[in-house]
Amino acid sequence: MKIKRNGRIGALIKILCDNPNKIFTLSYFTNKFNAAKSSISEDIVVAKRLMEDLELGRIETIPGAAGGVKYIPLVSRRENKEILEDICEKLSKPDRIIPGAFIYMADIIYDPTIVRKLGEIFATQFKDQEVDYVITVETKGIPIAIMTANALNVPLVILRRDSKVTEGSTVSINYISGSTGKIQTMSISKRAIKNGANVIIIDDFMKAGGTAKGMMDMMNEFDANVVGVGVMIATKEPKEKIVKDYVPLLILDKVDEKSKTIHVYPNEYLI
Structure with a gap:
Protein backbone atom coordinates (compact mmCIF):
# COMPACT_ATOMS: atom_id res chain seq x y z
CA MET A 1 0.00 0.00 0.00
CA LYS A 2 1.38 3.36 -1.04
CA ILE A 3 1.28 6.05 1.65
CA LYS A 4 1.29 9.74 0.80
CA ARG A 5 4.08 11.98 2.08
CA ASN A 6 2.01 13.63 4.84
CA GLY A 7 1.02 10.21 6.12
CA ARG A 8 4.60 8.94 6.02
CA ILE A 9 5.92 11.96 7.89
CA GLY A 10 3.25 11.66 10.58
CA ALA A 11 3.90 7.94 11.03
CA LEU A 12 7.68 8.45 10.99
CA ILE A 13 7.51 11.07 13.76
CA LYS A 14 5.18 8.84 15.80
CA ILE A 15 7.54 5.86 15.55
CA LEU A 16 10.62 7.90 16.43
CA CYS A 17 8.97 9.70 19.37
CA ASP A 18 7.65 6.41 20.78
CA ASN A 19 11.22 5.05 20.75
CA PRO A 20 13.55 7.89 21.83
CA ASN A 21 17.27 7.46 21.20
CA ASN A 34 6.84 0.82 0.63
CA ALA A 35 8.78 3.88 -0.49
CA ALA A 36 12.17 4.62 -2.04
CA LYS A 37 15.12 5.61 0.15
CA SER A 38 15.26 8.98 -1.57
CA SER A 39 11.64 9.65 -0.57
CA ILE A 40 12.28 8.59 3.03
CA SER A 41 15.36 10.83 3.17
CA GLU A 42 13.24 13.78 2.07
CA ASP A 43 10.58 12.87 4.65
CA ILE A 44 13.22 12.88 7.39
CA VAL A 45 14.44 16.35 6.36
CA VAL A 46 10.88 17.72 6.61
CA ALA A 47 10.24 15.95 9.94
CA LYS A 48 13.55 17.17 11.35
CA ARG A 49 12.81 20.79 10.44
CA LEU A 50 9.28 20.56 11.85
CA MET A 51 10.41 19.15 15.20
CA GLU A 52 13.13 21.80 15.60
CA ASP A 53 10.83 24.69 14.63
CA LEU A 54 8.24 23.59 17.20
CA GLU A 55 10.91 22.82 19.86
CA LEU A 56 9.66 19.24 20.17
CA GLY A 57 13.09 17.63 20.32
CA ARG A 58 15.63 16.74 17.65
CA ILE A 59 15.67 14.15 14.88
CA GLU A 60 19.26 13.20 14.20
CA THR A 61 20.70 11.26 11.26
CA ILE A 62 23.64 8.91 11.82
CA PRO A 63 25.84 8.32 8.75
CA GLY A 64 27.54 5.08 7.80
CA ALA A 65 26.57 1.46 7.26
CA ALA A 66 25.33 1.10 10.86
CA GLY A 67 23.61 4.49 10.76
CA GLY A 68 20.06 5.61 10.41
CA VAL A 69 17.86 8.11 12.22
CA LYS A 70 16.81 8.64 15.83
CA TYR A 71 14.75 11.02 17.92
CA ILE A 72 16.37 12.82 20.88
CA PRO A 73 13.94 14.29 23.44
CA LEU A 74 15.01 17.84 24.26
CA VAL A 75 13.11 20.10 26.61
CA SER A 76 13.70 23.84 26.17
CA ARG A 77 14.19 26.24 29.06
CA ARG A 78 10.83 27.77 28.21
CA GLU A 79 9.12 24.41 28.54
CA ASN A 80 11.12 23.62 31.70
CA LYS A 81 9.76 26.81 33.22
CA GLU A 82 6.16 25.95 32.36
CA ILE A 83 6.41 22.36 33.63
CA LEU A 84 8.31 23.09 36.84
CA GLU A 85 6.27 26.16 37.79
CA ASP A 86 3.08 24.14 37.32
CA ILE A 87 4.41 21.44 39.67
CA CYS A 88 5.45 24.09 42.21
CA GLU A 89 1.93 25.50 42.15
CA LYS A 90 0.52 22.04 42.84
CA LEU A 91 3.01 21.33 45.62
CA SER A 92 2.44 24.69 47.33
CA LYS A 93 -1.14 23.94 48.34
CA PRO A 94 -1.49 23.94 52.17
CA ASP A 95 -3.47 20.69 52.28
CA ARG A 96 -0.36 18.81 51.10
CA ILE A 97 1.37 19.31 54.45
CA ILE A 98 1.64 16.05 56.41
CA PRO A 99 2.49 15.98 60.15
CA GLY A 100 6.25 16.11 60.56
CA ALA A 101 6.63 18.86 57.92
CA PHE A 102 6.42 16.38 55.05
CA ILE A 103 4.71 17.04 51.71
CA TYR A 104 2.27 14.68 50.00
CA MET A 105 3.66 14.10 46.49
CA ALA A 106 2.36 10.66 45.46
CA ASP A 107 -0.23 12.01 43.02
CA ILE A 108 2.50 13.91 41.16
CA ILE A 109 5.17 11.22 41.28
CA TYR A 110 2.75 8.60 39.94
CA ASP A 111 1.16 10.79 37.24
CA PRO A 112 2.47 9.36 33.91
CA THR A 113 2.11 12.66 32.05
CA ILE A 114 4.12 14.61 34.64
CA VAL A 115 6.89 12.06 35.22
CA ARG A 116 7.33 11.52 31.47
CA LYS A 117 8.17 15.22 31.09
CA LEU A 118 10.44 15.11 34.16
CA GLY A 119 12.25 12.15 32.63
CA GLU A 120 12.74 14.11 29.42
CA ILE A 121 14.09 17.08 31.38
CA PHE A 122 16.66 14.84 33.06
CA ALA A 123 17.49 13.20 29.72
CA THR A 124 18.09 16.66 28.26
CA GLN A 125 20.49 17.52 31.10
CA PHE A 126 22.48 14.30 30.64
CA LYS A 127 22.21 13.98 26.84
CA ASP A 128 25.94 14.54 26.31
CA GLN A 129 26.94 11.73 28.65
CA GLU A 130 27.50 8.17 27.46
CA VAL A 131 24.99 6.50 29.78
CA ASP A 132 24.62 2.72 30.09
CA TYR A 133 22.17 2.54 33.01
CA VAL A 134 19.85 4.69 35.08
CA ILE A 135 20.05 3.84 38.79
CA THR A 136 17.49 4.49 41.52
CA VAL A 137 16.47 3.08 44.89
CA GLU A 138 12.97 1.86 45.64
CA THR A 139 10.33 3.14 45.71
CA LYS A 140 9.26 6.73 44.98
CA GLY A 141 12.15 7.43 42.63
CA ILE A 142 11.16 4.58 40.30
CA PRO A 143 8.57 6.40 38.10
CA ILE A 144 10.89 9.34 37.36
CA ALA A 145 13.88 7.06 36.86
CA ILE A 146 12.07 4.73 34.44
CA MET A 147 10.91 7.69 32.34
CA THR A 148 14.48 9.00 32.28
CA ALA A 149 15.72 5.56 31.23
CA ASN A 150 13.07 5.46 28.50
CA ALA A 151 14.08 8.88 27.16
CA LEU A 152 17.75 7.81 27.09
CA ASN A 153 16.93 4.31 25.77
CA VAL A 154 18.93 2.55 28.50
CA PRO A 155 17.99 -0.04 31.17
CA LEU A 156 16.77 0.94 34.63
CA VAL A 157 18.39 -0.72 37.66
CA ILE A 158 16.59 -0.54 41.01
CA LEU A 159 18.47 -0.86 44.28
CA ARG A 160 16.39 -2.77 46.83
CA ARG A 161 15.95 -2.13 50.52
CA ASP A 162 15.89 -5.91 51.01
CA SER A 163 17.43 -8.55 48.76
CA LYS A 164 15.06 -10.88 46.90
CA VAL A 165 15.71 -14.57 46.35
CA THR A 166 14.70 -14.17 42.69
CA GLU A 167 17.69 -11.86 42.09
CA GLY A 168 20.29 -14.51 42.83
CA SER A 169 23.60 -13.44 44.36
CA THR A 170 23.49 -9.84 45.57
CA VAL A 171 25.78 -7.10 46.82
CA SER A 172 24.61 -5.20 49.91
CA ILE A 173 25.94 -2.11 51.64
CA ASN A 174 24.94 -0.03 54.65
CA TYR A 175 24.61 3.74 54.38
CA ILE A 176 23.47 6.60 56.58
CA SER A 177 20.31 8.36 55.46
CA GLY A 178 20.94 12.10 55.23
CA SER A 179 17.37 12.94 56.26
CA THR A 180 16.94 10.60 59.23
CA GLY A 181 20.53 9.90 60.24
CA LYS A 182 19.69 6.20 60.52
CA ILE A 183 21.73 3.35 59.11
CA GLN A 184 19.91 1.66 56.23
CA THR A 185 20.69 -1.10 53.76
CA MET A 186 20.48 -1.34 49.99
CA SER A 187 21.21 -4.33 47.78
CA ILE A 188 21.52 -5.17 44.09
CA SER A 189 21.89 -8.32 42.03
CA LYS A 190 25.46 -9.02 40.90
CA ARG A 191 24.06 -9.51 37.38
CA ALA A 192 22.35 -6.12 37.22
CA ILE A 193 25.27 -3.97 36.08
CA LYS A 194 28.31 -4.66 33.93
CA ASN A 195 31.62 -3.65 35.45
CA GLY A 196 32.92 -0.29 34.28
CA ALA A 197 29.54 0.98 33.08
CA ASN A 198 28.55 4.65 32.99
CA VAL A 199 25.48 5.39 35.11
CA ILE A 200 23.30 8.27 36.22
CA ILE A 201 21.47 8.27 39.55
CA ILE A 202 17.89 9.54 39.70
CA ASP A 203 15.86 9.99 42.89
CA ASP A 204 12.76 11.83 44.03
CA PHE A 205 14.11 13.73 47.05
CA MET A 206 17.38 14.88 48.57
CA LYS A 207 17.91 16.50 51.95
CA ALA A 208 21.54 15.93 52.91
CA GLY A 209 22.43 13.50 50.11
CA GLY A 210 22.99 10.36 52.18
CA THR A 211 20.91 8.08 49.96
CA ALA A 212 22.53 9.38 46.77
CA LYS A 213 25.97 8.89 48.35
CA GLY A 214 24.94 5.32 49.27
CA MET A 215 24.03 4.65 45.65
CA MET A 216 27.36 6.08 44.51
CA ASP A 217 29.19 3.84 46.98
CA MET A 218 27.24 0.86 45.63
CA MET A 219 28.36 1.73 42.11
CA ASN A 220 31.97 1.56 43.30
CA GLU A 221 31.39 -2.15 43.93
CA PHE A 222 30.94 -2.53 40.15
CA ASP A 223 33.69 -0.07 39.16
CA ALA A 224 30.87 1.95 37.58
CA ASN A 225 31.31 5.62 36.68
CA VAL A 226 28.62 7.93 38.04
CA VAL A 227 28.36 10.57 35.30
CA GLY A 228 25.37 12.40 36.75
CA VAL A 229 22.96 12.67 39.68
CA GLY A 230 19.46 14.07 39.34
CA VAL A 231 16.74 14.60 41.95
CA MET A 232 13.20 15.87 41.58
CA ILE A 233 13.35 17.97 44.77
CA ALA A 234 16.32 19.05 46.88
CA THR A 235 15.97 20.97 50.12
CA LYS A 236 17.57 24.40 50.32
CA GLU A 237 19.12 23.47 53.68
CA PRO A 238 21.58 22.07 54.42
CA LYS A 239 23.26 24.01 51.66
CA GLU A 240 26.29 21.71 51.70
CA LYS A 241 25.16 18.23 50.66
CA ILE A 242 27.16 15.03 50.98
CA VAL A 243 26.92 14.78 47.19
CA LYS A 244 28.51 17.78 45.50
CA ASP A 245 27.46 17.59 41.85
CA TYR A 246 23.76 16.99 41.29
CA VAL A 247 20.89 18.44 39.26
CA PRO A 248 17.72 19.27 41.21
CA LEU A 249 14.56 20.16 39.31
CA LEU A 250 12.95 21.93 42.27
CA ILE A 251 14.27 23.54 45.45
CA LEU A 252 12.27 23.17 48.68
CA ASP A 253 12.92 26.22 50.86
CA LYS A 254 10.64 25.52 53.80
CA VAL A 255 7.48 23.79 55.04
CA ASP A 256 5.76 25.66 57.88
CA GLU A 257 3.11 23.57 59.63
CA LYS A 258 1.88 26.48 61.76
CA SER A 259 1.23 28.92 58.91
CA LYS A 260 0.38 26.10 56.46
CA THR A 261 2.82 27.41 53.87
CA ILE A 262 5.13 25.60 51.48
CA HIS A 263 7.84 27.47 49.59
CA VAL A 264 9.17 25.52 46.61
CA TYR A 265 10.60 26.90 43.39
CA PRO A 266 12.28 25.68 40.14
CA ASN A 267 16.04 25.33 39.83
CA GLU A 268 16.98 28.64 38.19
CA TYR A 269 19.72 26.95 36.17
CA LEU A 270 17.07 25.01 34.23
CA ILE A 271 14.78 27.94 33.40
Whole structure:
Protein backbone atom coordinates (compact mmCIF):
# COMPACT_ATOMS: atom_id res chain seq x y z
CA MET A 1 0.00 0.00 0.00
CA LYS A 2 1.38 3.36 -1.04
CA ILE A 3 1.28 6.05 1.65
CA LYS A 4 1.29 9.74 0.80
CA ARG A 5 4.08 11.98 2.08
CA ASN A 6 2.01 13.63 4.84
CA GLY A 7 1.02 10.21 6.12
CA ARG A 8 4.60 8.94 6.02
CA ILE A 9 5.92 11.96 7.89
CA GLY A 10 3.25 11.66 10.58
CA ALA A 11 3.90 7.94 11.03
CA LEU A 12 7.68 8.45 10.99
CA ILE A 13 7.51 11.07 13.76
CA LYS A 14 5.18 8.84 15.80
CA ILE A 15 7.54 5.86 15.55
CA LEU A 16 10.62 7.90 16.43
CA CYS A 17 8.97 9.70 19.37
CA ASP A 18 7.65 6.41 20.78
CA ASN A 19 11.22 5.05 20.75
CA PRO A 20 13.55 7.89 21.83
CA ASN A 21 17.27 7.46 21.20
CA LYS A 22 16.68 4.24 19.25
CA ILE A 23 18.32 4.15 15.82
CA PHE A 24 16.09 3.13 12.91
CA THR A 25 17.67 2.35 9.54
CA LEU A 26 16.34 3.87 6.34
CA SER A 27 15.57 0.33 5.21
CA TYR A 28 13.15 -0.03 8.12
CA PHE A 29 11.08 2.90 6.85
CA THR A 30 11.37 1.98 3.16
CA ASN A 31 9.97 -1.46 3.94
CA LYS A 32 7.28 -0.17 6.29
CA PHE A 33 6.05 2.55 3.94
CA ASN A 34 6.84 0.82 0.63
CA ALA A 35 8.78 3.88 -0.49
CA ALA A 36 12.17 4.62 -2.04
CA LYS A 37 15.12 5.61 0.15
CA SER A 38 15.26 8.98 -1.57
CA SER A 39 11.64 9.65 -0.57
CA ILE A 40 12.28 8.59 3.03
CA SER A 41 15.36 10.83 3.17
CA GLU A 42 13.24 13.78 2.07
CA ASP A 43 10.58 12.87 4.65
CA ILE A 44 13.22 12.88 7.39
CA VAL A 45 14.44 16.35 6.36
CA VAL A 46 10.88 17.72 6.61
CA ALA A 47 10.24 15.95 9.94
CA LYS A 48 13.55 17.17 11.35
CA ARG A 49 12.81 20.79 10.44
CA LEU A 50 9.28 20.56 11.85
CA MET A 51 10.41 19.15 15.20
CA GLU A 52 13.13 21.80 15.60
CA ASP A 53 10.83 24.69 14.63
CA LEU A 54 8.24 23.59 17.20
CA GLU A 55 10.91 22.82 19.86
CA LEU A 56 9.66 19.24 20.17
CA GLY A 57 13.09 17.63 20.32
CA ARG A 58 15.63 16.74 17.65
CA ILE A 59 15.67 14.15 14.88
CA GLU A 60 19.26 13.20 14.20
CA THR A 61 20.70 11.26 11.26
CA ILE A 62 23.64 8.91 11.82
CA PRO A 63 25.84 8.32 8.75
CA GLY A 64 27.54 5.08 7.80
CA ALA A 65 26.57 1.46 7.26
CA ALA A 66 25.33 1.10 10.86
CA GLY A 67 23.61 4.49 10.76
CA GLY A 68 20.06 5.61 10.41
CA VAL A 69 17.86 8.11 12.22
CA LYS A 70 16.81 8.64 15.83
CA TYR A 71 14.75 11.02 17.92
CA ILE A 72 16.37 12.82 20.88
CA PRO A 73 13.94 14.29 23.44
CA LEU A 74 15.01 17.84 24.26
CA VAL A 75 13.11 20.10 26.61
CA SER A 76 13.70 23.84 26.17
CA ARG A 77 14.19 26.24 29.06
CA ARG A 78 10.83 27.77 28.21
CA GLU A 79 9.12 24.41 28.54
CA ASN A 80 11.12 23.62 31.70
CA LYS A 81 9.76 26.81 33.22
CA GLU A 82 6.16 25.95 32.36
CA ILE A 83 6.41 22.36 33.63
CA LEU A 84 8.31 23.09 36.84
CA GLU A 85 6.27 26.16 37.79
CA ASP A 86 3.08 24.14 37.32
CA ILE A 87 4.41 21.44 39.67
CA CYS A 88 5.45 24.09 42.21
CA GLU A 89 1.93 25.50 42.15
CA LYS A 90 0.52 22.04 42.84
CA LEU A 91 3.01 21.33 45.62
CA SER A 92 2.44 24.69 47.33
CA LYS A 93 -1.14 23.94 48.34
CA PRO A 94 -1.49 23.94 52.17
CA ASP A 95 -3.47 20.69 52.28
CA ARG A 96 -0.36 18.81 51.10
CA ILE A 97 1.37 19.31 54.45
CA ILE A 98 1.64 16.05 56.41
CA PRO A 99 2.49 15.98 60.15
CA GLY A 100 6.25 16.11 60.56
CA ALA A 101 6.63 18.86 57.92
CA PHE A 102 6.42 16.38 55.05
CA ILE A 103 4.71 17.04 51.71
CA TYR A 104 2.27 14.68 50.00
CA MET A 105 3.66 14.10 46.49
CA ALA A 106 2.36 10.66 45.46
CA ASP A 107 -0.23 12.01 43.02
CA ILE A 108 2.50 13.91 41.16
CA ILE A 109 5.17 11.22 41.28
CA TYR A 110 2.75 8.60 39.94
CA ASP A 111 1.16 10.79 37.24
CA PRO A 112 2.47 9.36 33.91
CA THR A 113 2.11 12.66 32.05
CA ILE A 114 4.12 14.61 34.64
CA VAL A 115 6.89 12.06 35.22
CA ARG A 116 7.33 11.52 31.47
CA LYS A 117 8.17 15.22 31.09
CA LEU A 118 10.44 15.11 34.16
CA GLY A 119 12.25 12.15 32.63
CA GLU A 120 12.74 14.11 29.42
CA ILE A 121 14.09 17.08 31.38
CA PHE A 122 16.66 14.84 33.06
CA ALA A 123 17.49 13.20 29.72
CA THR A 124 18.09 16.66 28.26
CA GLN A 125 20.49 17.52 31.10
CA PHE A 126 22.48 14.30 30.64
CA LYS A 127 22.21 13.98 26.84
CA ASP A 128 25.94 14.54 26.31
CA GLN A 129 26.94 11.73 28.65
CA GLU A 130 27.50 8.17 27.46
CA VAL A 131 24.99 6.50 29.78
CA ASP A 132 24.62 2.72 30.09
CA TYR A 133 22.17 2.54 33.01
CA VAL A 134 19.85 4.69 35.08
CA ILE A 135 20.05 3.84 38.79
CA THR A 136 17.49 4.49 41.52
CA VAL A 137 16.47 3.08 44.89
CA GLU A 138 12.97 1.86 45.64
CA THR A 139 10.33 3.14 45.71
CA LYS A 140 9.26 6.73 44.98
CA GLY A 141 12.15 7.43 42.63
CA ILE A 142 11.16 4.58 40.30
CA PRO A 143 8.57 6.40 38.10
CA ILE A 144 10.89 9.34 37.36
CA ALA A 145 13.88 7.06 36.86
CA ILE A 146 12.07 4.73 34.44
CA MET A 147 10.91 7.69 32.34
CA THR A 148 14.48 9.00 32.28
CA ALA A 149 15.72 5.56 31.23
CA ASN A 150 13.07 5.46 28.50
CA ALA A 151 14.08 8.88 27.16
CA LEU A 152 17.75 7.81 27.09
CA ASN A 153 16.93 4.31 25.77
CA VAL A 154 18.93 2.55 28.50
CA PRO A 155 17.99 -0.04 31.17
CA LEU A 156 16.77 0.94 34.63
CA VAL A 157 18.39 -0.72 37.66
CA ILE A 158 16.59 -0.54 41.01
CA LEU A 159 18.47 -0.86 44.28
CA ARG A 160 16.39 -2.77 46.83
CA ARG A 161 15.95 -2.13 50.52
CA ASP A 162 15.89 -5.91 51.01
CA SER A 163 17.43 -8.55 48.76
CA LYS A 164 15.06 -10.88 46.90
CA VAL A 165 15.71 -14.57 46.35
CA THR A 166 14.70 -14.17 42.69
CA GLU A 167 17.69 -11.86 42.09
CA GLY A 168 20.29 -14.51 42.83
CA SER A 169 23.60 -13.44 44.36
CA THR A 170 23.49 -9.84 45.57
CA VAL A 171 25.78 -7.10 46.82
CA SER A 172 24.61 -5.20 49.91
CA ILE A 173 25.94 -2.11 51.64
CA ASN A 174 24.94 -0.03 54.65
CA TYR A 175 24.61 3.74 54.38
CA ILE A 176 23.47 6.60 56.58
CA SER A 177 20.31 8.36 55.46
CA GLY A 178 20.94 12.10 55.23
CA SER A 179 17.37 12.94 56.26
CA THR A 180 16.94 10.60 59.23
CA GLY A 181 20.53 9.90 60.24
CA LYS A 182 19.69 6.20 60.52
CA ILE A 183 21.73 3.35 59.11
CA GLN A 184 19.91 1.66 56.23
CA THR A 185 20.69 -1.10 53.76
CA MET A 186 20.48 -1.34 49.99
CA SER A 187 21.21 -4.33 47.78
CA ILE A 188 21.52 -5.17 44.09
CA SER A 189 21.89 -8.32 42.03
CA LYS A 190 25.46 -9.02 40.90
CA ARG A 191 24.06 -9.51 37.38
CA ALA A 192 22.35 -6.12 37.22
CA ILE A 193 25.27 -3.97 36.08
CA LYS A 194 28.31 -4.66 33.93
CA ASN A 195 31.62 -3.65 35.45
CA GLY A 196 32.92 -0.29 34.28
CA ALA A 197 29.54 0.98 33.08
CA ASN A 198 28.55 4.65 32.99
CA VAL A 199 25.48 5.39 35.11
CA ILE A 200 23.30 8.27 36.22
CA ILE A 201 21.47 8.27 39.55
CA ILE A 202 17.89 9.54 39.70
CA ASP A 203 15.86 9.99 42.89
CA ASP A 204 12.76 11.83 44.03
CA PHE A 205 14.11 13.73 47.05
CA MET A 206 17.38 14.88 48.57
CA LYS A 207 17.91 16.50 51.95
CA ALA A 208 21.54 15.93 52.91
CA GLY A 209 22.43 13.50 50.11
CA GLY A 210 22.99 10.36 52.18
CA THR A 211 20.91 8.08 49.96
CA ALA A 212 22.53 9.38 46.77
CA LYS A 213 25.97 8.89 48.35
CA GLY A 214 24.94 5.32 49.27
CA MET A 215 24.03 4.65 45.65
CA MET A 216 27.36 6.08 44.51
CA ASP A 217 29.19 3.84 46.98
CA MET A 218 27.24 0.86 45.63
CA MET A 219 28.36 1.73 42.11
CA ASN A 220 31.97 1.56 43.30
CA GLU A 221 31.39 -2.15 43.93
CA PHE A 222 30.94 -2.53 40.15
CA ASP A 223 33.69 -0.07 39.16
CA ALA A 224 30.87 1.95 37.58
CA ASN A 225 31.31 5.62 36.68
CA VAL A 226 28.62 7.93 38.04
CA VAL A 227 28.36 10.57 35.30
CA GLY A 228 25.37 12.40 36.75
CA VAL A 229 22.96 12.67 39.68
CA GLY A 230 19.46 14.07 39.34
CA VAL A 231 16.74 14.60 41.95
CA MET A 232 13.20 15.87 41.58
CA ILE A 233 13.35 17.97 44.77
CA ALA A 234 16.32 19.05 46.88
CA THR A 235 15.97 20.97 50.12
CA LYS A 236 17.57 24.40 50.32
CA GLU A 237 19.12 23.47 53.68
CA PRO A 238 21.58 22.07 54.42
CA LYS A 239 23.26 24.01 51.66
CA GLU A 240 26.29 21.71 51.70
CA LYS A 241 25.16 18.23 50.66
CA ILE A 242 27.16 15.03 50.98
CA VAL A 243 26.92 14.78 47.19
CA LYS A 244 28.51 17.78 45.50
CA ASP A 245 27.46 17.59 41.85
CA TYR A 246 23.76 16.99 41.29
CA VAL A 247 20.89 18.44 39.26
CA PRO A 248 17.72 19.27 41.21
CA LEU A 249 14.56 20.16 39.31
CA LEU A 250 12.95 21.93 42.27
CA ILE A 251 14.27 23.54 45.45
CA LEU A 252 12.27 23.17 48.68
CA ASP A 253 12.92 26.22 50.86
CA LYS A 254 10.64 25.52 53.80
CA VAL A 255 7.48 23.79 55.04
CA ASP A 256 5.76 25.66 57.88
CA GLU A 257 3.11 23.57 59.63
CA LYS A 258 1.88 26.48 61.76
CA SER A 259 1.23 28.92 58.91
CA LYS A 260 0.38 26.10 56.46
CA THR A 261 2.82 27.41 53.87
CA ILE A 262 5.13 25.60 51.48
CA HIS A 263 7.84 27.47 49.59
CA VAL A 264 9.17 25.52 46.61
CA TYR A 265 10.60 26.90 43.39
CA PRO A 266 12.28 25.68 40.14
CA ASN A 267 16.04 25.33 39.83
CA GLU A 268 16.98 28.64 38.19
CA TYR A 269 19.72 26.95 36.17
CA LEU A 270 17.07 25.01 34.23
CA ILE A 271 14.78 27.94 33.40
